[in-house]
Amino acid sequence: MAKRDDPESGGRGGRSDGRPGHPATDLRLRLAEAQRTLADGAGEEAAAQYARLLAEAERHELPDVQAQALLGLGDCALEAGELAAGHEHFERAERLLADAPLPARVPAVRGRAVSHYLAGELRYAVHLLESTLDALDRGGLHDPDALLLLYAGVIGPYMDMGAHARAAQAAEAALALAAREGDPALVARAHRAAARTLLAEGRTAEADASLARAAEIYQSLHLRTELANCHWMRGYLHAQNGELDRAEAALREAQAMLSARRAALYSSQVAVELADVLHRRGKSGEAAALLRDVLGDLSPERGAVHAAAAHRLLGIIAEAAQDTEAAEEHYVRALSLLERAGAAGDLADLCRLLGDLLRRTGRVEAALDAYRTGLGHRTAPGTTTLGPADRRLL
Known part of the structure; x- marks a missing residue:
């Protein structure tokens, strides 16, 4: 087996393309590039970048980089609606990080939970997120990034299961963490997730304000899928509040953005909610046609x-x-x-x-x-x- 580069050498001789010579540094820079590619809406290109990074990280025996590449592949798979593949990527990432502190494994756990949630396995998604929160608490590992990911992730499954009180508690915890959190993407995620519990509590103006804040952050960070999901959530809020014209506009915008990104599953889910709004606006024929078009997905x-x-x-x-x-x-x-x-x-x-x-x-x-x-x-x-019916x- 070829000798691994000396991490202190800085990659002797450097590189003609201006990149650092040491493989780990080079691969981490390219991970950031793949993340930007995914954020810009090129999911297939990002997946190809992550796959190349994974192969190179395996060759250089860099398990932490392998894990990050697998997390990226998992995100790409979820966006494409390939839930089984996404689950496998997140599971592999978690295994690679088995000896790392629990907070480092949280993104992989959260990814697995999302894959179960999107597959309709709400109870197991909640089990994964709750058990990880409990483990962090028992270990005194109060990592704000990890906690925010978990609390924001569990709100949707809680609401779908009818566990409204627990969803409200998770939203309260997520917003409290967001107030102190430095990562703007995590702050936006907390606001977007909490909006649904605010709506359920009748706090429509606050829900709308949270979504506006999230959309502003996503726009500034050029996170196109997250911005589309924010428009989706605003459409949902307007639909639940009976503002059907605003709901239709927001949902159409979300669907157009997601379709452009080939986010097939998310796009189909938005289409179902758009069909509901169309039906409630008296356009039942258009609604039925839209449902028949996406139900196969x-x-x-x-x-x-x-x-x-x-x-x-x-x-x-x-x-x-x-x-x-x-x-x-x-x-x-x-x-x-x-x-x-x-x-x-x-x-x-x-x-x-x-x-x-x-x-x-x-x-x-x-x-x-x-x-x-x-x-x-x-x-x-x-x-x-x-x-409502x-x-x-x-």
Whole structure:
């Protein structure tokens, strides 16, 4: 095996391209370049850069650089909607960092949790994040970057599971850390994540202010995907607040940005929420066409909660068109997806819709079963993927 360069030598002789001669320094500079490439919206190019970096880091036996390259590959995979590949990259990064302090492993844990969350495995995502928070606390490892990543990451799964109090506590902790945090990207992430709990508490103006702050930071940092996700969240906020024209504009902007970046899964999820807004604006035909166009990109293992939301909305549209059979089929498919995911707010809303349909068609016992399934869950602004069902159907 070739002898590794002496880290004190600075790479004897230097390089003609102006880069440092030592492999570790060179690779770390190129990691920063790959991160900029991903931030600028070239996900495929960034993935290729990270793959080359990983191979070179393996050749030079630099496990910390390997781990960073794998984290980058994981982020690229999530953006492309390749959840299994993303999970594998994050898991490999975590294994490489097994001997490092826990805060150094947190980005990999958070990446794994996001891959489970996007796959509809809410409970396991929460388990990963909570157990890591507990381990940091037990070890007295109060690293602000690590804590902020974990608290911001757990808010969405908490809200989808109906754990509103825990989501609010996590948001409070994230915002407190953000007030002292130096990394602007982490500050923006905290504000974006906390906006959903603020909305659920009826603090709409504060939620909007948090999103405006996040968008401002993302714009200044040229983080295009994060900025698109911020527009997405603003569209969600406007939709939940009944401001449908503003919701449609924000969601269309988010979808255009994500589509341009080939962020397939995120783009499909935004399309479902946009379809809901279009339906609520009286454009049900356009909404149904949009749902049928993206539903093939969603599945129980890929965007399960939004797949259920798409079936829920197609059921509502079918019911309004007096197609009871199609409506029931969509509701039942949505129910199966939501029970697996454990999305409490959506599940309660769906059980009410299905129960009411069954009751109207004379199947009282089946209706009661549906109501019982949703019993104990409640919906509130910020807890459901889409806006409220049209009360005229009830």
